[in-house]
Amino acid sequence: MQMGLKEEKRHSLVKAQLVEIVGEENVDDSTSGRLVYSYDATPNFQALPDFVAAPRNAEEVAALLKRCSEQKIPVYTRGSGTNLCADTCPVQGGVVLLMKHMNRILELDKENLTITVQPGAITKTITDCVEKEDLFYPPDPSSMKISTIGGNLAENSGGLRGLKYGVTKDYVMALQVALPNGALIRTGGKLTKDVAGYDLTRLFVGSEGTLGVITEATLKLIPKPESQKTILALYQDIEAAGRTVSSIIAHKMIPVTLEFLDQDTLRAVEDFAHIGLPTNVKAILLIVQDGPKEIVDRDIKKIAELCRKEQAIDVQLAASDEEAQQLAAARRSALSALARLKPTTILEDATVPRSEIAAMVRAIAEVAKKYRVQISTFGHAGDGNLHPTCLTDARDHEEMKRVEEAFAEIFEKAIALGGTLTGEHGVGVTKAPYLEWKLGADGMAVMRGIKQSIDPQGIMNPGKVFAEKAKERVATEK
């Protein structure tokens, strides 16, 4: 990419301004430096930024946003780039704002059960710090070993424990946010109850970097559950697994984790992890309950009975904590395991009400057959959040077209079942054209109005969430 003289001059000018704010050593416009941040975990998206800038504190972030607003320079806030909707891909050039310096844990407040962190802190570092004190931060996205908490906040990440404990936004009490106009605001507090004004905290959480930059967050903690047990239920009938999910909840038990893996996923995970997972069954449920020991024992016994009643061919209790952790680790590795099989792996997260899990699993299989594409399904069955995963090859344009059509139909089906396009991965670039299917033109207009009021120059993560043009709807029977 050659720059003309005029562009070169502008580039130097912008660089000087960035250097002035964050320091020489924290601005990178080398080709190799820019290349590293040209993509994230989403297959098939890449674009070069003009600069990578790494601010050292909130004030630098705010100053940088103000400058970029004045000059309409796009800004993409980036943690570890583990997202799956191209949300950190700098699709319109500009500045990648790297949060690597702002990675400290600022305070663990045991009296108010909160932890205050900077956005670049790694999720796992936070949970480890908390659990040492017998406290608990429940949100556990599969990428938590490398993801940053800032990324989790921007995407409102879910995880395996969402069924019982909710998602990231349920644990955010207060934020400091840098706005495009250069202001630094604080929302919320260490307060269970606070109705002083609109809920700006939850507006910024999950806004995918399109409104501002979270520069500090205070998270809610709860006491660490005293014990936990894990069982595996094996099925030769996928529908029976779906019915079991409904049956457990109908019996007034909310397990912490209720995961579904189909046979393809099981085989891939076993090939990858070698922990003796059953690969000769059509599906398994991985079920975890936590809490006081006597209650966990009671629930697990009842849950095992319900699994058997719904035709599970076997129910196995993890013999030890290590075995339980191995199973959880194996489940977390599903994406990596599947990704080894084909050059391109597309992992989606269409989500439906829990009662529609069986219908959705069936619909995904039908769509895969119709478009002749390979789709494995696993996911958080307890909260209706499935991960249909397509193994394909981005170089095969004809197949990729069929993959796209298949997912469009899966999205439409999820919405028809009262569900949503994305349960935990975010809209980003990949789902932006479909968002209007869920929200309607009037809902989109409300979002656009909010975006415009906070980011009038449109510098915050442009090209994400809001599509130039909504995708036309395929007519499917409802």
Next chain:
Amino acid sequence: MQMGLKEEKRHSLVKAQLVEIVGEENVDDSTSGRLVYSYDATPNFQALPDFVAAPRNAEEVAALLKRCSEQKIPVYTRGSGTNLCADTCPVQGGVVLLMKHMNRILELDKENLTITVQPGAITKTITDCVEKEDLFYPPDPSSMKISTIGGNLAENSGGLRGLKYGVTKDYVMALQVALPNGALIRTGGKLTKDVAGYDLTRLFVGSEGTLGVITEATLKLIPKPESQKTILALYQDIEAAGRTVSSIIAHKMIPVTLEFLDQDTLRAVEDFAHIGLPTNVKAILLIVQDGPKEIVDRDIKKIAELCRKEQAIDVQLAASDEEAQQLAAARRSALSALARLKPTTILEDATVPRSEIAAMVRAIAEVAKKYRVQISTFGHAGDGNLHPTCLTDARDHEEMKRVEEAFAEIFEKAIALGGTLTGEHGVGVTKAPYLEWKLGADGMAVMRGIKQSIDPQGIMNPGKVFAEKAKERVATEK
């Protein structure tokens, strides 16, 4: 109030339009009809609306908002008017939108654990309906016997069970909302996980009727706790009661209810309820734990020990469910009990981090002494949400001025301690001039931008939340 000829003509024109939308029998512009809706539960606020209109469905609400937007006519949505910040007082005239016809429970979904309701449904009717099925809707504002769920949603109401279970917004999964432009949008779904777009659900919840009208809500339910126990801990030292609150949480127990009542409140409640409350102690804590029986027994035993360790002079276990319910009912009657003592009762809800409860109780007593006003304090100690309550007489203007100054100082102190102006009552008219103290000018600007983008004509509950002018800050030492 005499109308000129021009005003009369306009009045008739508007009336005809309202009648066209909601029907003749649902528009009232009689003096007596308007008088009934000229005030709410907030002392000292009254203003006559021009019309009272009672729509029958969401489409009528949307049509009415569109018409009122076109003609810049203020609209005040009203449930039972139990709020304490003048939020339903029609301070700028216009239309009171009465939700009395839209009061149905539309669906109880036992598989997905949700209930879908219209805004005019009474909170208690909903909880009764749910508990019959062994399910549980935790938010329990003291006014729940008469408050509407629409009011709870608009104010993001709290209650006695907030410590363990959170507040109204933690139980809202989906909304239908009528917007000022006449659009009807749906947000969320029966989904634990949904990241398709900004969290509009939680933006409308707690927005105090300033953005739109909630016309339907889907609420999250949980299994009903199996059992519950209640204890009273009696103190001659208020600080010791405060320390007990911190100590219980520090020992990793989260009771469902942890209420504080000072001696003045105890005496007033006992005079009102006659259930044998101790009135010769300086303060009590009313503590409830719920859950599986064996865990409740264990927690209550440990909590009683901690109370004694922190110098409680006595700890009493409620002998039966009836006695426990009597205690809860007595606590809920605190406002009514206090209100009998003087012509005017001003109940505030300054909230601080739980660790600052003792400091806040002390500060309230000092402020009361400084301004020579009578302030009793009770409230939800476990979540730092106190209710300093001033017994006064609105006709005594000199005293009222001192009351206002005292509360300004209480607000300032709460914010200095990391707290907020209002934990569960809302901003409304009464706290609008102070809101900037909490949010800062930049936070207010974000809120104004959102308000302007959704309600450009400013018809939705004008005069609330956004003050013409922020109150000047008193300088207090931090």
